[in-house]
Ligand code: NA
């Protein structure tokens with residue numbers, strides 16, 4: 001998990017390099033690389049979806065935490081348990097529907113729909129959806145078990 | 155009582171545009187003709203989901219119908235690109251396009267069926283496009299060298315073969331890119347839609363006739379097979395007749411509006427330029443070569459090329475027909 | 483066609499789920515799943531995959547990653563601190579000067595990007611800590627970031643305006659010109675408000691005490707700190723205006739520039755590069771999942787007949803031309819809260835624009851009012867994307883209720899702006915009439 005997150009975080013740097021390089025090549029040499037559009041989308045998409053688990057671990061998914069203030073510590077934990085259950089539900093559904101979706105894509109060896117000359121394969125990029133969601137689910141499950149233990153302990 | 159079928163249709167046309175009105179008319183006609191037994195609600199581009207997701211959405215039955223260009227599905231199968239644009243193609247008029255589409259229908263239907271969709275037919279057909287809109291004058295084939303051109307699909311290989319740099323930009327990004335000179339030229343659909351996108355405000359020249367020929371806004375009517383099979387015969391017939399009607403409407407609207415909007419472009423101060431006949435011929439040759447190489451490589455591409463060559467011959471384009479292997 | 487009230491039910495349930503403190507992204511996904519499933523069967527749930535996939539393929543969002551990274555580097559290398567310090571030295575005697583600086587920086591960010599998430603988060607990372615450091619009132623600090631950061635959608639370049647133009651046939655150049663005046667007009671109102679409030683209330687945005695005020699020499703010295711950031715602004719803005727880069731690419735130029743400045747000022751360390759990357763990942767994922775949730779919600783909303791509902795209610799309202807105007811305002815404002823801006827334009831513009839034109843309103847003017855209303859939708863509680871983006875970019879001790887409270891006066895200013903626009907349409911369309 002640590003290694004994945006590290007890779008995800010440092011993707012920002014090559015992303016910036018690719019974007020600047022392609023603008024430079026177009027402006028100065030009138031020769032835009034045909035791969036930069038999709039390569040930068042890949043890097044962004046991987047970060048945005050697979051980063052969900054790390055963001056959740058750091059409690060950075062924004063919520064409207066208004067009710068919390070009026071609750072007892074135990075009530076607060078119960079609410080957090082409900083919250084994790086909703087996240088788990090969303091994850092399970094999303095994995096359930098995105099696995100066959102990504103599989104179909106793999107079966108036809110799907111290529112990019114952005115109509116560039118580069119035309120890379122994208123079936124692997126589609127697997128980012130179930131894989132990223134699975135990571136998120138694992139994280140949510142961890143949080144849930146901690147909260148349940150806390151709830152019992154008090 | 156009779157069963158009422160409630161369907162949803164998606165398209166690549168933006169809501170509110172003239173293209174979209176033809177789709178609305180189609181839905182109203184089906185509704186009336188079926189006496190309310192088949193109700194189709196249309197959704198413009200991006201209202202339900204991004205256009206490129208329409209294919210899977212129909213396959214999975216989230217929506218029932220789609221009227222989209224095949225250009226959006228080139229990732230599913232390279233053969234779809236062959237029906238999206240045809241660089242260098244001499245086929246330009248409405249009846250010629252229809253003639254080719256009818257001849258190619260069995261191949262296209264098989265292609266869609268392979269990917270789990272049923273093709274009902276050509277929904278509408280537009281005039282030769284995409285048009286090229288430029289900030290600099292294009293007077294000869296040499297002028298393409300070193301230009302930054304926004305294009306898509308086979309246009310990429312085509313303009314690269316002419317020494318230009320092909321740039322990928324989404325529709326909404328084109329205006330600013332032209333305005334600021336990030337790109338020198340852009341390809342985008344027809345006179346009317348180009349004006350609706352405001353491009354006449356930011357370019358000085360329009361290249362007509364178009365050289366990278368296709369029909370990027372022509373739509374094909376596809377349907378979810380299971381939903382289609384479940385429909386009673388009379389309703390199926392109504393859908394097919396309404397499709398014919400839409401095609402007729404499009405012939406009237408698009409071809410007359412094309413002339414009308416071309417005049418509006420000229421009035422707005424944009425200069426319409428065309429290439430010298432020799433250069434145009436030369437570009438057609440480059441385009442045909444790109445097209446042939448691409449289609450030959452695609453699965454089942456050879457079968458389609460045979461049909462294409464035959465149609466070119468039947469329409470009297472002998473030189474082009476021979477290039478694609480007719481009579482060999 | 484019969485209208486369905488399901489879309490309204492969706493909003494009701496969403497509010498309930500949000501109040502439980504479930505993260506916004508997953509609340510939106512959850513509601514979409516429940517409604518799609520119950521209305522269209524399990525197959526309908528596939529819309530969620532489509533929404534996630536649509537987010538992953540949204541090229542404009544790349545600007546968020548790059549801008550956030552740039553802002554973090556500027557913050558950690560204390561380049562931003564230099565700007566604010568210099569401004570404080572120069573305008574330390576003027577109460578509210580730093581909040582005004584924030585609005586101005588927001589307008590500049592807006593001229594570089596059209597992605598609201600990038601503007602709000604960028605400004606939240608850059609400006610907020612500085613204002614708090616100098617003892618500025620929390621509300622006005624948060625509010626100026628919210629309002630200033632959202633300006634990017636109004637000030638060109640703005641892809642939402644291009645989409646609006648394509649759908650309604652209104653001149654894009656006209657919208658852009660109007661966007662400049664409306665954006666600057668809003669920024670002006672914000673500044674007037676900040677300065678007046680601070681003038682009336684001494685502790686609101688404290689000035690530098692008399693004895694601490696910098697001498698002229700010190701002021702000149704501190705101005706050195708402005709040189710580097712000014713170079714950066716010229717680099718980024720210049721790369722767009724010269725046609726070298728698209729707005730998304732300009733954000734990449736910003737990252738390169740920020741790193742270069744860090745090296746030049748000898749403050750950049752490898753640790754800063756790494757830490758910024760980690761924080762950027764958090765924010766990117768936060769924004770990514772919210773956008774995915776909002777796309778799914780928008781899909782289900784439209785699919786259940788949301789546009790029909792809008793149409794029916796909009797056309798059945800009494801009160802003549804201005805009655806319809808007010809109703810249309812309320813709709814854009816309300817829907818704008820939940821829907822992603824492009825989806826919002828695709829849903830509402832084709833219905834409302836012809837309607838307003840039929841009522842005798844100038845379509846360009848209405849287009850600009852529409853864009854102004856979206857500004858309001860972004861920052862109005864309880865649901866507004868700018869509110870959530872800012873929450874994601876602020877330290878834990880800032881509560882969502884602080885942000886809610888902060889948005890209220892700025893929302894009031896936006897309402898005032900829309901009213902002024904109704905009475906003096908020249909504010910909106912004057913410049914474009916002059917240009918075209
Ligand atoms: Na902007």
Ligand code: NA
Pocket residue numbers: 818819858859860861862863864865866867
């Ligand atoms: Na709001």
